[in-house]
Amino acid sequence: MRKPYIVGNWKMNLDIQQGVELAAGLTFSEYNSDAVDVAIAPSFVSLAPINYYLNDNNSTVALAAQNVSEHEEGAFTGEVSVSMLKSAGVSTIIVGHSERRAIYNEDDEAINKKLRIALSNGFEVILCVGETLFQRDADAAYDVVLSQIALGLNDVPIDKIERVTVAYEPVWAIGTGKTATPADAQKMHAAIREKLKSLYGPVMAGKIRILYGGSVKPQNIKGLMNQPDVDGALVGGASLKYEDFLSIINYND
Ligand code: PGA
Secondary structure, three states, X not given: OOOOEEEEEOOOOOOHHHHHHHHHHHHOOOOOOOOOXXXXXXXXXXXXXXXXXXXXXXXXXXXXEOOOOOOOOOOOOOOOOHHHHXXXXXXXXXXXXXXXXXXXXXXXXXXXXXXXXXXXXXXXXXXXXXXXXXXXXXXXXHHHHHHHHHHHOOOOOHHXXXXXXXXXXXXXXOOOOOOOOHHHHHHHHHHHHHHHHHHHHHHHHHHOOEEEEOOOOOOOHHHHHOOOOOOEEEEOHHHHOHHHHHHHHOOOO
């Protein structure tokens, strides 16, 4: 059984104080950490202060970074390395978010380097994949997503793959209020799992969590989570509002 996993991607929102307050709310909220894993991905500057807060209060909320440099260290002005993230208490790194792909021109090769450097340094990784509306309309959604999976996981050995979570986020559903129907999401998630089976075999593919992302809200989470291959959600906008995020975490109540 795959444990449900709800991740809040705060993107470039909330300053340090606002971030600590939201993390505090979640730490003292009522959710059953035996039934669901929860992580939050604040901005880089908020990671260390939020980590202090989470540690001091024995929080079950895990800390994720939204991005990482593909390099170990050196003259890369403005970049943040794996060892910096480790020292800030981060356990999980998101790579390949569609905003990184589209706005910062990160290609599959760069994303694969980030994913591998994160895995080599002991992190859990969330690999985001997803097609644009143009690609969906051109009937290319499956080719695009499955190729992002294959290239993103290039050279990732089976003993490391268990630390990878996949997030399927159709780009046309991100921040737009449009969500894929639960049936559409299930169809793509099942195709992703088939691809993982071909790469790592059925046992391992059955363990890897596949999250859905794109306008997830309290109103649509249940229908999505009812699908057999939807194991959780990567939540943007709704993760900034305490009540909304908590009701997504507690979708089963
Ligand atoms: P959204 O963002 O929930 O605001 O659509 C999801 C994401 O980009 O991870």
